[in-house]
Amino acid sequence: MKKLLAWAILLLGITYFILPLVGMTEFSLSMRRGVYSLDAYRAVLADPRFHQTFGYSVIMALLTIVFGVLLVVPTAFWVQLKMPHLRPVVEFVTLLPLVIPAIVIVFGYIRLYNTSSWLPLTGTTFGTNLLLMLGYATLSLPYMYRAVDTGLRTIDVATLTEAAQSLGAGWTTILARVILPNVLVAVLSGAFVTFAIVMGEFTMAALLNRPAFGPYLQLMGANKAYEPFALAVIAFVITWACMGLIQLVTRFSKHTKAAR
């Protein structure tokens, strides 16, 4: 009886998650009346704006990841090594983007960096792209910092650092050869979350008026019937591929057993 109940609940959960996906996929395949077809996908893939916005967002995501890693890994390392008492403060700061809506952040940015400000970033395309990338990095900060910080806790940062120092290594070498490789799995999981966030982000890209994938999704959704669902399925597949990659990376890192 108990077992039956457990199965029923599991089934309910699965249905709750799977059913909308099935419906969505089914609908995205129904562009041609009466038969399943990939017409919607074909239409999406044929749209040059899809290529432009998708490519733009992928590049932005990669840049955001690089920037995020360069910002977060040394910071989390330093906090853990030299000022562990400040950890709650830093943690609180990194969690702020979860509390402050993106729209508030981006309006803050626009006020601070508009063309008549001390640093007119929005005046040029490059500047605006930079601002958007920094915005993305802020949005992904909670996930990136958490992931890296957790990764760092699984190794003896202080002793490994001292061992490397006594062997002649400076800070850059320590970060690149000792710390980063040992938190790589954590960094990658943070990176994939960042990727997923950037690919779907709408508010910042729209308000900064950049040709990103998020606003394109929104535009399609407002104007087309079947294509948005094809896009949603594509976005979903990307997300799942990221998840799968996290698993794969974890599986294939040879030395993770050493980390307790």
Added chain:
Amino acid sequence: MTFLTIEHLEKSFGPNRVVKDFNLSVEKGEFVSLLGPSGCGKTTVLRMVAGFEAPSAGRIAIDGADVVRLRPNQRNIGMVFQAYALFPNLTVAQNVGFGLKVKGTPRAEIAARVAEMLALIGLPDLGGRYPFQLSGGQQQRVALARALAPKPQVLLLDEPLSALDAKVRVSLRNEIRAIQRELGITTIFVTHDQEEALSMSDRVVVMHQGVADQVGTPFEIYNQPATRFVANFVGTLNILEAEVIDPSLGHVRLPGGQARLGRPLPTGRVTLAARPEMVKLGAEGRDTALQGRITEVDFLGSVIRIRADLGGAVLAFDTFNTSHARPPRVGETVQLGLNAADLLVLQD
């Protein structure tokens, strides 16, 4: 000329003075142990030599050059930690080669040196393994090889054997000493295990509350402890409070009898100590006889451990078991013999 000189070294953490006026001179190729109870500041001294802690005051010089201002990665010091601290993402060979790679040594040279080091620690075939695939003893040997590979001027070991089980501990300590002799590397070894310190070292520094109580060879430390703390910490001791009868001749009255030490003593009372192995059952052949009543006899096989009450002090000692001499019985009154020259006069 001494190779490593530590002068008037001080370290405070806030109001807490952890190392006080610590002085030590180590010869080139010498093996010196810092021995002391937990919290006496051994690790702190070592970390100041390595550069991980800045001294509050004092001087540290290696080969004539003051190193206090140098960062740890500029000091050319090899360090082995209690927790091994191998880089988990690197293989054994990469771990050992790490220091050379950081220095920019050519690849072929690194490979040769790594092979040489792995042969030295007796693990020539394990270069391709990862640290998690090694036993504790193997990991610590790799850590030793890693520290030695860049040819450091000084080798520092902080309780490298504490995390290992007893058997490995003994074999590895012999191995470490043999490697140290072979390479002739100046070494400071931190331990709280007196047996380790006495058996491995050229000289031992006994530390107590941040101060070096005594610096000497294991023989001196054991046989001529300079302070009461050293005498108590190293080996076991029988403490005998004595009354000085004649200060100039060193004539004292102690529980169970009298002794003529033949050296000048302060007037009043002194604390004397006798190592258990200096005491024997029966007074023949000894210049001092003490009378006592046997309170405890432990038959341990080859050795019989006996405790006797001297009337105010307890004297513990061991005798060898022989098949023809019966062991004493509890309650028996016996003569205990020792030589007055073996009695230690303890100062605080």
